Amino acid sequence: MPATKQKRPLGVQISHMLKDRGVDVIFGIPGVHNQEMYRGIEEAGITHVLARHEQGAGFMADGYARATGRPGVAYVITGPGLCNIMTPMGQAYSDSVPLLVISSCLDETSARRGQLHQMRDQRLAGATVCDWSEEVRTADAAYRMIDRALVEFATERRRPKHLSVTISALEGEAEAFAPGQGDVPATSAAPSAGLAAIDAVARQLSQAQRPLLVFGGGAVHAAEAARAVLASLGAASFATYAGRGIVAPEDPLYLGSYLARPGSAEVFASADCLLFVGTDLAEVDLWRTDPGHGAPAIIVNTDPEVLADGRTGDTRLRMDAGDFLAALADRLEGATASSWTGAEVADLRRAWKGEVSAEYPGIVPVCEALKAALPEGAMVYSDMTQIAYTATEVWDMDRPGHWHHPYGFGTLGYALPAGIGGAVARPGQPTVVIAGDYGFQYTIQELAVAVELGLTLPIILWDNDKLKQIEDSMVRAQIAPNAVTQKNPDFAKLAEAYGAGYAQPASLDEIGPVLAEALTAGRPTIIRLTPAITA
Known part of the structure; x- marks a missing residue:
């Protein structure tokens, strides 16, 4: 319920409305254009998770949504804030994830140029990677569109929505929203499916x-x-x-x-x-x-x-x-x-597993060791990396909805921030990240968020010093491999700099004890694995 029926800035009312509709966590980054959206967050009783980049905020909201089944919500600023979160929006669209992005936007862009964060068409840009992207200029329109998004999440294919609210509307006094009517029942059979x-x-x-x-x-x-x-x-x-x-x-x-x-x-x-x-x-x-x-x-x-x-x-x-x-x-x-x-x-499965093992030499035993070491009910977030490609074929899950991967859009950098969102959603339950050495560095700054929140989050880092999947693809296409190797940082020192733990098992047998310790550490732990572990 709204804290008061008196008029208040719309930015305040939106946070209270989201709380009334069941939203407990918002991921985002404040800026001068969207600061009014932050005026009411704490007052509404919503937890805010401060990402280090809007891309991270979007992936965190995605990971939270996948873990809970409830919408993930992100607040971002006009222009670059929206552009930075568009990759997570595209990933959520591809994988049918209920993600609601609320951004600020400029009041007028046709007659004025050179404004802070100005872009030619913010609504249209958002529309390229989500189910719909709309701009609102009044409180009533904002309330209606938020409710529309939440109803559609419950009754249609769950895909991201983007709502831009003009800065003047966010700052302006607004009547209170109508109280929610309870949960919206999900749709059942269409008339044709009797x-x-x-x-x-x-x-x-x-x-x-x-x-x-x-x-x-x-x-x-x-x-x-x-x-x-x-x-x-x-x-x-x-x-x-x-x-x-x-x-x-x-x-x-x-x-x-x-x-x-x-x-x-x-x-x-x-x-x-x-x-x-x-x-x-x-x-x-x-x-x-x-x-x-x-x-x-x-x-x-x-x-x-x-x-x-x-x-x-x-x-x-x-x-x-x-x-x-x-x-x-x-x-x-x-x-x-x-x-x-x-x-x-059984014969077919045995043959196919052999094909995977030949395609990704040495990785199947690593997957088997990790699977044996994970506790019951562990939730895994993986990135675009060969260890994940292997696992998605050879690693049988005993329950659904416990392995999350950027399947369709296929972006690098997904696993760490999405895993943070999943860990926030499931306090006290095991959550694990699996990433490659290159993709990990796309969103490595979000490690600070995991440390800041005190999340127990093992991060399995497959480090082969290269973009191995791309190298293999180039070789198959008879292209001389280039631009597929890189100099990695010292991951042990990097973990120390952020305040995270670090371990490097010397053998497959050491994976279990190292992972067990990381699952009780009270902080994120980078567990670095290299191809040498199966040598």
Whole structure:
């Protein structure tokens, strides 16, 4: 509820409104243009996390949103503040993360030039990397757009929104906002996805001899129903990288997250009925243009654009994955025999793991040592680095929504600030960052935030002194590798300078004890690993 019904500056009212709508943490950086937004933060009872760069603030808000399922909120200034956070906005758009960015903006830009932080079209710039970007000049418009964003987060595909508020509006006296009406229920089935359609899907799947199911990030909230469906059908299944943990790793017919292996196309071709739930099956899922199936597919998604990509003969249901899978599980009677066998699936997984091991020499044992050392329920934030590329294929998760990676947009520098956001969201629970030596330096300044907050945050740093993935790609393309090596800092001294811990295990056996100590340190710890650890 608002602290008072009297008129107050809009900047104050916005913070109180966000608190009333359930926002407890805001990430950002104050400046002269958005300082009015900071007038009411503490009074509203909101925790503010001061990032060292707006890009860091955006990734922190992203990490917080992924850890909690609630919107991540960031405050930034006009012009460069917005430009700096646009990379996190693009990442959030690609990965369907509910991120609300509120920035200040100039009152007039067409007739005046040379103003502080001026850019030609701030609203349009924001619109290139988010679901919508709007400018408001009144309190009523600001309130309406904030509520619109929050409602859309709950009822549509969750993608970032950007709201610019003019400086004069932020400074001006504003009437209080209307109290919130409670939680907004998430959407269920669209009218076209009625019970009859689900009955037909149940019959189709039950009659199949080789049903194949693929689960994506849009189904992470439906693991229990997904596992019940698989048990009833005797179906084989894949998970996308973002969908890992939906299927139980011990399921003998689980093909893992090996969709990008070329041989998976043959598996798709052998299926006589396919079900894609909560996944776009995009290029970054498959690394080819088509899954490889010939049989018609059943596509379940909340995004009409994804449904429109289906083929002639496909069944398309616009429906929440959890609602669909729960309804489907209720309509499947007993266990259905299929022609899939555990031995067949195990052979495929063994071969694909061998391909990954050959592609990334020496990294699979490191992933296995890290997995064995992590406590139950640990949440991992990874960066664009070969150790993460390896892990997303060979590292099975026992629960969904516990590994977060910049899958689609694919930006470097994501892991550290996103991990900070995740650690803020889950105090007392294990959170781990995995980054490469080069990408880590994109946002290395945010290490100061983790130290400042006293976060227990192990940072697994894979240090091979180069952009190894790019070097390998150049070699495959017959390009003489250049601009792929760099001189790294002394990471031990860097950790000391920031006030963080540092360790460098000498062997795979030392990873467990080092990680255990870092998980009780009361501060972030850089754990440097090099290829020599498996030599």
